Amino acid sequence: MQKLPTTIYDFIVQEENNYMLPTAIIEDYEWSMKDHIKTSVFYKNSQFTRGNSESERDNKPFKNIIRPILNLQYRTEGFDVKDVDIYVDDASNQHKSLLIKKYHDKWARENKIDTFIDELVESYVDFGGALVKNVNKVRPEVVPLQSIVLCDQTDILSGPIGIKHFYSPDQLKDMEEYGWGDEANGATHSVDEAILFSEQSKEVNKSQSNLARTPGKYIEVYEIHGTLPTRYLKDEIEDGVDEAYTKQMQIVCFYHGESGASQGITLFRTEEKELPFKFISRDEIFGRTLGFGGAEELFEAQVWTNYSEIRKKDMLDSASKTILKTTDSAFATRNKVQNMENLEIAVLEEGKDIGQVDTYPRNISLFDKAVMDWEEHARTMGAAQDPIMGEEPKSGTPFRLQALVTQQAQGQHEYRKGKLATFVEEIYREWILPYISKEIVKGKSFMVTLEFDELQQIVKKIVTNRVNRSVIDKILDGDLIDPQEINTLKEVTRELFMRDNNKFFEILKDEMKGLAVDVKVSIAGKQKDLPGVVDKLSSVWGTIMKFPQVLQNPSMANLFNQIIEYSGLNPVDFSGFEGQPIQAPQAPQGPPQAQPVQTL
Numbered sequence: 001m002q003k004l005p006t007t008i009y010d011f012i013v014q015e016e017n018n019y020m021l022p023t024a025i026i027e028d029y030e031w032s033m034k035d036h037i038k039t040s041v042f043y044k045n046s047q048f049t050r051g052n053s054e055s056e057r058d059n060k061p062f063k064n065i066i067r068p069i070l071n072l073q074y075r076t077e078g079f080d081v082k083d084v085d086i087y088v089d090d091a092s093n094q095h096k097s098l099l100i101k102k103y104h105d106k107w108a109r110e111n112k113i114d115t116f117i118d119e120l121v122e123s124y125v126d127f128g129g130a131l132v133k134n135v136n137k138v139r140p141e142v143v144p145l146q147s148i149v150l151c152d153q154t155d156i157l158s159g160p161i162g163i164k165h166f167y168s169p170d171q172l173k174d175m176e177e178y179g180w181g182d183e184a185n186g187a188t189h190s191v192d193e194a195i196l197f198s199e200q201s202k203e204v205n206k207s208q209s210n211l212a213r214t215p216g217k218y219i220e221v222y223e224i225h226g227t228l229p230t231r232y233l234k235d236e237i238e239d240g241v242d243e244a245y246t247k248q249m250q251i252v253c254f255y256h257g258e259s260g261a262s263q264g265i266t267l268f269r270t271e272e273k274e275l276p277f278k279f280i281s282r283d284e285i286f287g288r289t290l291g292f293g294g295a296e297e298l299f300e301a302q303v304w305t306n307y308s309e310i311r312k313k314d315m316l317d318s319a320s321k322t323i324l325k326t327t328d329s330a331f332a333t334r335n336k337v338q339n340m341e342n343l344e345i346a347v348l349e350e351g352k353d354i355g356q357v358d359t360y361p362r363n364i365s366l367f368d369k370a371v372m373d374w375e376e377h378a379r380t381m382g383a384a385q386d387p388i389m390g391e392e393p394k395s396g397t398p399f400r401l402q403a404l405v406t407q408q409a410q411g412q413h414e415y416r417k418g419k420l421a422t423f424v425e426e427i428y429r430e431w432i433l434p435y436i437s438k439e440i441v442k443g444k445s446f447m448v449t450l451e452f453d454e455l456q457q458i459v460k461k462i463v464t465n466r467v468n469r470s471v472i473d474k475i476l477d478g479d480l481i482d483p484q485e486i487n488t489l490k491e492v493t494r495e496l497f498m499r500d501n502n503k504f505f506e507i508l509k510d511e512m513k514g515l516a517v518d519v520k521v522s523i524a525g526k527q528k529d530l531p532g533v534v535d536k537l538s539s540v541w542g543t544i545m546k547f548p549q550v551l552q553n554p555s556m557a558n559l560f561n562q563i564i565e566y567s568g569l570n571p572v573d574f575s576g577f578e579g580q581p582i583q584a585p586q587a588p589q590g591p592p593q594a595q596p597v598q599t600l
Contacts, residue, residue: 007266128293160226197255315361443509
């Protein structure tokens, strides 16, 4: 068992080295989080795990079969901020849900919540997990897993987490706003001293002496969160005191002293009530913190696809060479074949022969088939069959069969999307909604763009309010109420309000005080398959218009609701049809026929 380091600096060095070692998942199965992330990044970006120099890549083609499937998973497992529905969880104040929903839409645009969701989905798909950090007052931050330098590889939230940042001097100076470099916050050096000690380079990997030369100075900053010895928060170590542990946050830098040895300085340290992270794993694997990633499930197919492509390249190189053979041993001396002009005559000794060596790549078709087989295997692993990839179906494929195959292929992606939606709801309830609730009680004024159904919902209340006020004024003035005038007022008010869907909203101070606010993420995704929804609606409309009287029968109306529900539509949207007499279209009548003249 390793001895616990005396200082936070020694702890970082020790644990950063431990992070480079693999952990045992089960007998004869070891896994390294660092290597897993590295391989995923390499393969996604068409890089071999080794041998990527310019000279080596000239002879090694890389056919990337991973990126198209990852791009598909981003689209099918992600969702939009408009799917996040904020509402007032109070029956008597439910009408205020529209106000808070529209304020959230404005806040989400300003804080780029759509970008946050996209980054969350990409990390979740690429690496098999996503780590999200609460940074208060602004949108949460998706931590790039490449920036992690120490953590528990079996359960990332069960131990300390270390993140490495590279700050420019300007960026580091900006952190003074948060108390970095202040002795009152436990700093041993100021921000200016940290910048002074920095080198004009970035260290890419501590295990290798390779530096990325940069045009300006960059300072390595370690951000550490977790339960650590309490002595890490103090400069003096008290002897004879039982070891105590505290949840804490440390901001640490390293620099090389005059002797060349690495020295540590602290810019910020404080106790922390709780870990500011949340984590979601994709396709969990017991014993490792990251699940089965979207890139990882294609590692094997990518390796053997590249193997076949490299062999094909070697064959093509051989086939591109023209090699001659001859029984005339002196032919090459007398004739410089490489420099011959077109139609130039070569002389052979009597009885001698010359010909071309056969270099035709007869086995290349085997490698073509191998590549196709591995690509098909990759698509099966990634649930990316031809229909969902947007490729044309084979000739003769029935339309309904094509739709069924596409729906089945979506199943796995919908399952994962549901997990992401639940995770985002948790982030909203615990991090975002408390902040929004505090902001809206201060009073807010903002411009919003209303959807058509929202306009319809509001205009009814606007018209009713305007008419009621007009009627009250007339009664108080002793005037008669003209029904025709009231109807005109309704039409004018409605027409003026519906001219523009951009409206100015105002939330009064303390109007939302004490209201319970909740959230749900609706991922039904009707907007994802508009042609399919339109086809279903057209079918329903045609049925209703042909047999309107059927819906007056309770049994048939119940059957109609089941058809609507199984079609993926909302029966509530068609509730008005039940029991309502709908006039069938009348057949056009011909001109009246002349009555025959009656005679005696």
